[in-house]
Amino acid sequence: MKRDEVRAKLLELDKKKQAIEKEMSECQAIISKYPEVFDAEGFPRADVPHETVAQAKHRAACLKTDYKAVNAEIESWLPYAF
Known part of the structure; x- marks a missing residue:
C-alpha cells in the first residue's frame, strides 16, 4: 500500500x-x-427535560464506543504510515 493512500x-x-x-x-453540554x-426525594x-437528557446520555455512550473503534482503526493503520 502506498504512503499516500x-x-x-x-x-x-x-x-x-x-x-x-x-x-x-455537544452531548456533554446538555448533560452538564x-x-x-x-x-x-428521588x-x-x-x-428538567428528561427525554432530552436521556437521549444525550445514550448518544454519548454510543459515541464513546464509536470513538474507541476509530482510535483502534487509526492505531492499526499507523505502522503502514512509516
Missing part, C-alpha cells in the same frame, strides 16, 4: 474522530446543563 485513510479517520469529539462535547434530574424534577 495510508495518509489519506488516516486523514479520513482523523476527520471521523474530530466529528465524534465535537458531537460528544442538568446535573440533578431528581429531587431530594422524584423527577419538573423543570
